Amino acid sequence: MKYIADTTEFHIDVPTVVTLGKFDGRHRGHQKLMRKMMEIKAGFGYETAVFTFSVTPAIMVTGQRQPVLTTNLERRNNLKKTGIDWLVEYPFTEETKHMQPEEFVREVLVNRMNARAIVVGTDCGFGYRRSGNAQVLTELSGKYGYQLYVIEKERDDRRDISSTYIREELEKGNVEKANALLGEPYAIHGTVVHGRHMGGSVLGFPTANLIPPEIKLLPRFGVYVSRVLVDRRYYRGVTNIGRKPTIDGENPVGVETFIFDLEQNIYGHVIEVQLLAFIRPERTFASLGELKEQIGRDKETAAEYFKQHREMAKAGAE
Numbered sequence: 001m002k003y004i005a006d007t008t009e010f011h012i013d014v015p016t017v018v019t020l021g022k023f024d025g026r027h028r029g030h031q032k033l034m035r036k037m038m039e040i041k042a043g044f045g046y047e048t049a050v051f052t053f054s055v056t057p058a059i060m061v062t063g064q065r066q067p068v069l070t071t072n073l074e075r076r077n078n079l080k081k082t083g084i085d086w087l088v089e090y091p092f093t094e095e096t097k098h099m100q101p102e103e104f105v106r107e108v109l110v111n112r113m114n115a116r117a118i119v120v121g122t123d124c125g126f127g128y129r130r131s132g133n134a135q136v137l138t139e140l141s142g143k144y145g146y147q148l149y150v151i152e153k154e155r156d157d158r159r160d161i162s163s164t165y166i167r168e169e170l171e172k173g174n175v176e177k178a179n180a181l182l183g184e185p186y187a188i189h190g191t192v193v194h195g196r197h198m199g200g201s202v203l204g205f206p207t208a209n210l211i212p213p214e215i216k217l218l219p220r221f222g223v224y225v226s227r228v229l230v231d232r233r234y235y236r237g238v239t240n241i242g243r244k245p246t247i248d249g250e251n252p253v254g255v256e257t258f259i260f261d262l263e264q265n266i267y268g269h270v271i272e273v274q275l276l277a278f279i280r281p282e283r284t285f286a287s288l289g290e291l292k293e294q295i296g297r298d299k300e301t302a303a304e305y306f307k308q309h310r311e312m313a314k315a316g317a318e
């Protein structure tokens, strides 16, 4: 995937099929758009391109740092895995903010991104105060010579699937519901860092520690069954998310995973921890011995889960 970030001065020199939006998470609605893009690529030979911003416009307009399902790095990894050819992460400057819809279509989508086809959901919004929409894109399509495809929103039985809906479910602690809306497990990507090295000595087994950036939305603190991608292979895991209150001192919020059947040292490796099911809330134990016993039971619960969900237990390659 070719990646263009933080510049307004670029030009894609091959014809493209473009989509635009925040793409926070890679939910079933986004996947539906991506499938349409792949179909157009197969039919017309256009390369697939995603237009997004390097920070979400809502943060710049309201000044509030809203937690995200995917950091920019995670979004980039996901789009690469989807097989997207180009990712443009455009800077959200004052000038960008004030662009009128037609100017945005002409200058950015058509001139710089070389769009011959555009794929959006029915509720897409762009340009100054989101005044551009699917109707505007339809009106401009003849003038700028692109094909427009407007996709019906993917729904569950209650409402349209959106990043907002998934964030709400995660905040309520419903990881399984969030996963159903995403169409894949909610994941945390990161580099394995050194913890306090108590895993080996106190608990009797090592754990892989990630410290996600503050902006990353984490579900409620607690223990989860997880599946872990390490060097392109999947492993079964059990993950604690939280501050380890049993351990003295101010611990940063961490994502800490015991990985079944992994013998090697993976400090410095980039891994992906996928959350599959909630086991229990994080607790303060009276002693390290009690914590150790409980973690033993958590491991058994996770092992049992994988016996019931054999498709998730495969330690296969990605």
Ligand SMILES: Cc1cc2nc3c(=O)[nH]c(=O)nc-3n(C[C@H](O)[C@H](O)[C@H](O)COP(=O)(O)O)c2cc1C
Residues within 6 Å of the ligand: 194, 195, 196, 197, 198, 199, 200, 202, 203, 207, 209, 223, 238, 239, 240, 243, 244, 245, 246, 247, 256, 257, 258, 281, 282, 283, 284, 285, 291, 295, 298, 299
């Ligand atoms: C499956 C699992 C469950 C855990 N549950 C808790 C918990 O409920 N409360 C807690 O204080 N720490 C919990 N921990 C964190 C342990 O305290 C931590 O693994 C240990 O202190 C090692 O930390 P270190 O890697 O920084 O040395 C859990 C860890 C794992 C792997």
Ligand SMILES: Nc1ncnc2c1ncn2[C@@H]1O[C@H](COP(=O)(O)OP(=O)(O)OP(=O)(O)O)[C@@H](O)[C@H]1O
Residues within 6 Å of the ligand: 020, 021, 022, 023, 024, 028, 029, 030, 032, 033, 119, 120, 121, 122, 123, 124, 125, 151, 152, 153, 154, 155, 160, 161, 162, 163, 164, 165
């Ligand atoms: N459920 C869906 N089905 C089909 N297309 C969708 C769906 N949700 C979003 N899209 C489309 O995907 C593109 C990117 O959407 P975007 O990520 O900005 O919005 P969103 O998922 O609705 O998130 P938010 O809740 O933050 O607004 C837009 O064209 C949008 O219309």
